[in-house]
Amino acid sequence: MAIPTQILDPVLAAPAGPGPRHVAIIMDGNGRWAQRRGRPRLLGHRAGARRVREIVAACPDLGVEYVTVFAFSTENWKRTQDEVSGLMSLFRRYIQTEADTLLRQGTRVRFIGDRLQLDAKLRALMDMIEALTAHNTRVNLTVALNYGGRDEVARATKRLARDVASGRLDPESITDQTLPRYLDTHVLPDPDLVIRTSGEARISNFLLWQSAYAEYEFVDTLWPDFTRDCFEAILSRYGMRERRYGGVRA
Numbered sequence: 001m002a003i004p005t006q007i008l009d010p011v012l013a014a015p016a017g018p019g020p021r022h023v024a025i026i027m028d029g030n031g032r033w034a035q036r037r038g039r040p041r042l043l044g045h046r047a048g049a050r051r052v053r054e055i056v057a058a059c060p061d062l063g064v065e066y067v068t069v070f071a072f073s074t075e076n077w078k079r080t081q082d083e084v085s086g087l088m089s090l091f092r093r094y095i096q097t098e099a100d101t102l103l104r105q106g107t108r109v110r111f112i113g114d115r116l117q118l119d120a121k122l123r124a125l126m127d128m129i130e131a132l133t134a135h136n137t138r139v140n141l142t143v144a145l146n147y148g149g150r151d152e153v154a155r156a157t158k159r160l161a162r163d164v165a166s167g168r169l170d171p172e173s174i175t176d177q178t179l180p181r182y183l184d185t186h187v188l189p190d191p192d193l194v195i196r197t198s199g200e201a202r203i204s205n206f207l208l209w210q211s212a213y214a215e216y217e218f219v220d221t222l223w224p225d226f227t228r229d230c231f232e233a234i235l236s237r238y239g240m241r242e243r244r245y246g247g248v249r250a
């Protein structure tokens, strides 16, 4: 007779711990999703954008206070001009069409990444939605747009060096708590859980400093197929994990 797995595996039998407060998502697989259907990659990006709406809407019920999504990396400029400009116009349209819903849902929107290389119209829309939702507190959506972890650390270091040069910061006072104050994410807690869809098991320059102690989940599902149910299944697995931060089992 088969023995129920719960009896064999003490980890599975453990009571569920608290859920993650901050979930970061590498939304990958849009292009393959479209290509498998014989459609242009941009169609996959559009389908992916709809999933963002569904996942953000689910967060408050699931106890997730912060959700950070990787929308465009500093490396994604290497794609064809058609794909890059299609993505930029999708971001503009997304902000315009979602602004109302996000405001009513109580979502506070923020962006991380280097804005200076983005076009003025997109930057203006980003500023607009950040200001519009600044008083919302139900869920915090952060969109990583023209974001790269190494680029973020380089930009942060530049600001930190300026403060040292001007005498505002004593180099002897620098600890591991100093650099995070200069990162784009300075107002956010570190992610507890990083999810990557589409079967790739790499982090592609996402939240390098912040994810030092995050749990990782790599799932095969392509981002446009990533439903609320997939999200919930991952969150319940997270509850079974024991985070030790270098300590020993309690």
Ligand code: IPE
Pocket: 027, 028, 029, 030, 031, 032, 033, 071, 072, 073, 076, 087, 198
């Ligand atoms: C992720 O999907 C979205 C962006 C990087 C903008 P991809 O476009 O990378 O999809 P695949 O990996 O080619 O399938």
Ligand code: IPE
Pocket: 026, 027, 028, 029, 070, 071, 072, 073, 076, 200, 202, 204
């Ligand atoms: C990472 O996906 C960036 C985003 C999801 C925006 P990529 O598809 O660009 O990453 P690589 O090229 O597979 O590492």
Ligand code: MG
Pocket: 028, 029, 030
């Ligand atoms: Mg990809």
